[in-house]
Amino acid sequence: MSQIHSRVKPITKLTAVSSNPSVSGRVYPLLAADHALARHSAAVVMYYSENPFGSFILDPMRESLSKILTLYPTVTGRLTRTENGNWAVKGNDAGVRVTMTKVGSSLDEWLRSADSVEERDLAAFDDMPEDPYIWSPFRIQINEFEGGGVAIGVSFTHLLADPTSATFLLKTWADAHRGRPVSPPLFTRRLSLGDGEKIPNIATKSTTFYANKSKLDDHIVSPTKMSSVTFKFSNTTMNQCLSKIKPHCPNATPFDFLASLFWKQILKIKSNSPKDGQNNNNNNHSISICSDIRNSFQSSNSQRYYFGNALHISQLTIDPKEMAENELGHIVELVHNHLERLGEEEEETWSAMEWLESQKEKDGRYVMPFTMYGPELSCVSMEHMMMKKGNENESLSYATKFVKDSKPVHVSYNIGNVEGEGLIIIMPSNEGGLARNVKVMLPSKREVDELCEDQAILSFNPTMILGGRDE
Template sequence: MSQIQNRVTPITKLTAVSSDPSMSGRVYSLTAADHAMELHSGAVVIYYNENPFGSFILDPMRESLSRVLSLYPTVTGRLTRSENGNWAVKANDAGVRVTMTKVGTTLDEWLRSADSAEERNLAPFEEMPENPYIWSPFRIQINEFEGGGVAIGVSFTHLTADPTSATFLLKAWADAHRGEPVSPPIFTRPSIGDGEQIPNTATKSTSFYANKSKTWTQNQPASTTKMASATFKFSNSTINQWLSKTEHHCPNATPFDLLAALFWKQVLQIKGLSQNELNHSLSICTDFRTSFQSSQRFYFGNALLFSELSVSSKDMEQWDLGEIMGLIHSHLEKLGEEDEIRTAMEWLESRKEKGGKYAAPFKMYGPELTCVSMEHMGVKLSYATKFVRDSKAVHVSYNVGNCEGDGLIVVMASNEEGVARNVMVMLPEREMAELCKDGAILRFNPTVILGGL
């Protein structure tokens, strides 16, 4: 991985506030699903070949951000504790921290040479202090590259939002800047599990959550394993070719089915897991906004479901790619059929101490190998954040903090139309180096950026 450091230099720091503080004073309670994500942070970085900003301090870009922030009081507000001890956001128009930086290289060179640690400098997350009442849970950073490229980074505590929510915020800002209508977000999640009923612990997700909560302890030491990541870009033609090859195993397979199966199998081989282990498991993270009515899909908060898929060591070794794809596809189809979302949310809501305070959070991404599907985003959302008409992003990164363990795989849209996909993989450094040279992966002719060897 690249050893180049300190190429991102802060130039200006300021606070962007809402242009209409009419929501000031309102308190937004966070859900059990929000509280469950407290141990993690998130970041979205969008790269452009051209800088749409000019001078942000005096530019209409700042004005359009202020207009959009009027619709996002949980972004400009501050975290507080409600009477029962649970987290809430108080809308007080304290604003969002905005940092302007200069990057000492071109955008193309950055994508070739930066590693995962350096990319975090484009959207740095500041850990929540013990007293967060003056702390900004969202931060925006505008990074200008030599030669005119720019990257816009947003970092946030996962307690208040997920990557889809952050993308809504960025797209709303871009739409407002172009003078387009902006769809306001929804802060009240449609009712899914109220915690009043005894949760059904027999469903896949609920039993998975229950087991994770039992094995996780807040006091366990932080991992000392050095992690590394790389992003693999797969073309539309390649994905279509491989979906056609495996059609007899899984005729309705998605690009996620294909790439999740490919990386799961190859990561396990690199880890050298033996048949002494009866089963190999993969945690799959999906977004459940697609289960809402269309008018409710702009929900701003956490709408993620984690479930576990297991396969025997013998089958994993003997099955070909198409058979593993079929297993993943079937698993995801059954999540909707078996009411996994409702029962999982009921279980999270039921974890309350005396007085109504939610139980302590546990690690959601990891420590087991976790694969995140961003299929619900697609090119139309991920790459539709256009500050200048017809100036589409050249790359979008989604990153999660505190997910060390067996590793993280994120399958997301590419800037190429069709079924092209990018896959960001985070693994222990030695395993990441082997994955970048893995023959089965290289058969797909990926372009490797942001961490490739």
């Protein structure tokens, strides 16, 4: 727990194990793309207005968790080193640590008053230790609020999975609890572009960006402290926003609009800020965009999914003068076109994977991980979480229902050890449709306070929750 006087009080700890033993001793090697993310941790917190658990220790909820853990040997296993020193997961059914807590407030009060520090208390946000061989790389925390609400937090090392994978894990658990059919995840990945008979092209913009990023922070030993806040934009507001910018970008997505809006306003705040020890560098007109690439190596109509890291980070740079002098619609068009080109140029995406795999020592050991979220301003897209349900768009996050018709009232995604200029995460909202939540993490509370008072952002009437002091 991060605070001495936290409202989150641990009640009990236990271990959830697979209902069917896995193949003991089987080793699941981790790829270069996984190793590159090893500096970071991650967490997903799902808030429910009703508590579906009862007494978890004897409840069917624990039975359903044990049932689905059989499908996730990399979740219940433990980290180990292979002969060449790279990380792998050894299946040994050691299980997942589960913590039960009581929260000293109601759910509504928490969402209004909790800060970014307190939210971390809901998910056992723990960095990987130097010797993680008996450490549970995934941890589940069940937090009961006064009045019946509950938050389920899943925290994990980014070495093993991304936030989308953790969402699938929770969705599988919820489906199993309701007696719905579940499908095992995929644990294989196409490693090479094409048929593997030709030398892949690793001379692309993506590989140049990754190479430069890997050289930036060898000296960094501790993360930048961040302050954060979450903005909620309604479906009505997003419809109006996208309609207004149609002349500039008729096919703009909510992500295109919100990423552009917050990028532009954050840069404005930073340019007007005194140099108070923050990472004010010459690249503050650049943003790195983190997007999901699962569809690149699995069928889009498959009922199964890849469990692991399936992320591609690309950089978009705009001249500061161009940013300052152009309307928001112009920036939206640039962001949209950037992502559209990435979607069309599969080689660009795969070249980054190939470059990471090529960066090995002579003995086959991968190079040291580097900061993937930073030091430049970074923005994570969760647009891939949206699914079609009839004529409506529904998010996978909010389809995670342990009880029929009882979807989460809020889902929060968190990344640990963010460096430099800050992080923006654009997520689905419980309202559905085009509604989105935007979590912003910046290097100081002053910057967050200024963002909360920014008139360009306030003109869209967002609701602000879970904002507060330095982490």
